[in-house]
Amino acid sequence: MKPSLLWVAAFGAVLILLPQVIGSAYYVNLCSQILIAAILASSLNILVGFGGLTSLGHAAYAGTAAYFTVYLSAHAGFGYLAGAVMAVAGTTAMALLFGLLALRASGLGFLMITLALGQILWGIAYRWVSLTGGDNGLGGFTRPQPFGIDLADPAAFYYFALVVFGLALFAIHRFMHSPFGQSLQGTRDQPRRMSALGYNVRSIQLLSFVYAGFWGAVAGLLYAYYHQFVSPHVLHLTTSAETLLMVIAGGAGTLFGPVVGAALVVILKNVASAYIARWMMLLGAVFVAIVLFMPDGLVPGVSRLFRRFRNTRRTAMKNTEPDAAALPPTLGKRSA
Amino acid sequence: MNTAVLEIAGLNRFFGGLPAVQNVTLKVEAGERRLLLGPNGAGKTTLFNLIAGDLKPSSGTISLFGRDVTKLRTDQRTQCGVARTYQIITLFAKQTLAHNVVLSLLGLRKRRWNPFADLGAETALWERAREVLALVGLGHAADRPVLETSYGERRRLEIAMALAQDPKILLLDEPLAGLSADERFEVQRLLERIPRDVTIVMIEHDMDVALAFADRITVLQRGQIVVEGTRAEVVADPKTREVYLGH
Amino acid sequence: MHFYVMQGLNGLALGALLFILSAGFSLIFGLMRVANLSHGAYFMLGAYVGLTCIDRGYGFWAGVLAGGATVALLGGLVERLILRRLAGRPLQQVLVTLGIAFIIADACIWLWTGDPRPVPVPSGFEGVFRFQGFVFPKYRLFVVAVACALGLALWLLMERTRLGAMIRAGVDDMDMARAMGIRTSVLFTVVFCLGAALAGAGGVLAGPILSVYPGLDSDMLPLALVVVILGGVGSLGGAFLGSFIIGFIYSYGQALLPDLAYVILFLPMVLVLTLRPRGLMGRRTV
Structure with missing residues (x-):
């Protein structure tokens, strides 16, 4: 526990100093995009990593919240705060409805239903032109100025996103080690056993679905503030797939996996689009490669390597028994 | 005081037209030790699944503690006081033994819905889990992951998880299967120590242990009850012999 | 009256196309438990290949054959080289098929603008x-006949061969099939x-009705998924029924409430999932 706390502190310090170090507005903005993507990926991780519920429609929550907040604040005359609250509440309610439907099935059926629901939302955004502006999207939205801080400034926005990111990650960290989070992980591994132990598996999954939808909505809010514009693209299957890729590439079921995955995908996307126009193809290829060659994701893969490296060094130095690498994990790392 | 803990009436369950449990009517009294006997495929585990709620009956009713539970889900029946072990071990393999028992304890507590607290800090639960593990002789192994335990230890963990639920009725599906002679003896002693306010229904093939343990015995064949009675009655009944020798 | 009949025919034609698409999806899912998310991309790729064939002067029917054959070959390669390695891991298989769908979609833009x-x-x-005073485009009637x-x-293939x-x-019990000596x-x-x-062939057949465009894949895939969810996964009859239901609902929806055609699509799905989660003709939930 203690060394990991140290890591978190160091990581936090780097994130706080980042805008000072890089300076360039372009890269600060890129970092903001990563933070937003990381919140969305972390929220999906609640379902995929802890619940074993692979959703291919998670863009629905970010997208709906983004549409809601832009529409409410820029077109329906609500204030920023009211718009934001209503957007998150409305999206969370929608997550409840979608969860009720998708959890009628499990496994591949769940995946297909989430995908279909997500695509229906995309279709609404694309076709219901009078409300959503269709392919042109909804604009006319500007960043708010809470407490006189102008979020139009890249660094200010970065810190704003960082605070929300910190809150989200802390909440998900608590969730993952909480009785409820541990129950969810139990339903992932042994659903039948869990109901025999007195857990209502469907309620646990449904509440987790709603919780994931809530944090997805928060990410969508930031997305809307960042882009000051929303178009059907945010609801597209590609966005859902990118988000899922972040979770899987980084490491589903770990706290930092989706964050690393988000950084990777966002950077890759920006770098790639600067040189080639074939982002979709690259995305597809990365998808196939990750699934084939690194199904556990980067964070578990790398930390396994790191552990092995440390253990072999320790073995070499202290010359203890060669079984050191196979020592059982201690209580503190229970849910790693 | 002699009230029925489990009462089954006219229970049927078909799998694609084939009866797995047929017209079963059964009554188990409080504190009783009931043994279910029968050859493979007699419908014993299906009956357990029906009692626990993993399967819904095609027709018939199941009452627990005087309450009709036929329409209740598995978890709701567990909340009423049913606990079971499985024939095929289903544990949380990557977790420690203590964690497995903690999950079992948590299942009956309101705190299981808390998404912010730290489960690791729930010291009362962890202490209780260690106590229960000590009860089945696994106190020393509490911090080992299930993956690194032997088959016999897992069987005992299964029982520990069921006991942790403080059940009013305990369904044991072949608790001795696959154990060595020493382990059998240990588990047998463990079962004997369970207080009489817990009713036990057990499926077991080890006749010596099972017969010594049971108050009453129900013999099933092809989903139907063939013989039921006390130990002596069932052993003496020619139909029992028929079922077992296949005449 | 005329309007409803005409839209009904459009619905029939769309239903027919959806059936050609989802029958394959359903067949694959039923046997292999693979939810092939490349299916929409296969449809689009087939259409482009067929179009190229037609442009080169080989004619429509050669185009249908070429579209079907090219995509069949591609599918065979994907199955042999990739899906096979992931046997027994349905989730990984789905993700791979999604990745392949993206690659195909982008390659189509690259090759065909x-x-x-x-x-x-x-x-x-x-x-x-x-x-009787109604005018039916012959080709649409033909497509309906093809689907039937x-x-x-x-x-006949399933029941008589x-x-x-x-x-x-294999669908009933894979292990049993293997034990009986079937080379799975x-x-x-x-x-x-x-x-x-x-x-692939369906994509070419759909060409004269839907034409071919980037995004055809992601337009068709969710429709096929809704059909399969509605009809019951792995059931051919369910795919048939579901295709025509969705074909009608979508056509009438688009004509009467163009803004909300997609929302209306949502309704039968909600109904089926609520009342009969295994689908209209499905034998089990997935």
């Missing part, structure tokens, strides 16, 4: 068929190729 391309109606099916013939052929018997055995490895490849071929 982003402009929508019309596909000419094959000769002999131009024009309309008049009956395909449904019948697939039914050795291959069908093997597929049914070959069977998987055959079924995957067949499903892919249907998607």
